[in-house]
Amino acid sequence: MSPLAPRLLEAARAAGAMLATAESCTGGLIAGAITDIAGSSDVFDRGFVTYSNAAKIDMLGVTAETLEAHGAVSEETAREMATGALARSAATLAVSVTGIAGPGGSGHKPEGRVCFGLAQAGKPTVTETVEFGAIGRAKVRAATVEHALTLLLEALA
Template structure:
């Protein structure tokens, strides 16, 4: 996966990108903005580590957080949709997960939920179990997976 390809595809489509990140703490935004000229495509990034930030900055529902917990597909969906609604972007990716150490029987270390929202298309969510790789490795794997989601979304819509 390549940040250069993501930015080039978005540029070719006239699409702008936003990110909504929790466990990755802005790693996806950092990867995209590492590329010179990213400002014409990367619209903004939200780092919403706490539940209060998810609610205030992205409009994630307190009821959704209470019912499902922060690490859940419903929260990933609301994060991605919130980033899209609160930005000038056309495409938004969200990440919420348990980087570790720790976790629980029900939400183990390495579980990360992703959302991908695009104007005019249904929001997609998925959960990936990276396993107990260690905090840095889980965060890096989640960053790379989110970049892959962006790349696939932009590649799938080329020629459409």
């Protein structure tokens, strides 16, 4: 269990926030970290696991044009994933992740690159890219979960 998850749930309750996740490279691990805690249903609405490009389009409204122009691992895609999760849920705050957990990658998009999106009702969606490096698939995914939980916590502060 992530040590950040209980703090996140407490902060979400205090703020009257409802959370959603849109995940690619983590395959639902962020939602899992939140829902590991009993009683999380009062602040967690849903998680979208959109591993394929088709799922990103169908479930979150990511445009084919964005995917073609920028690729799945891009801040543009992370932005559309986060705004799509917010629009397609009862959430007031949504986080998205899309990246290359490994093994593999390329010189253009290396292993360990993860793009994050954070959409919040009434505020502009923000994005960032974190280079975790070629630390191995499990470690990239774990670091991505912790960073996503941190972004949610910071947005509620």
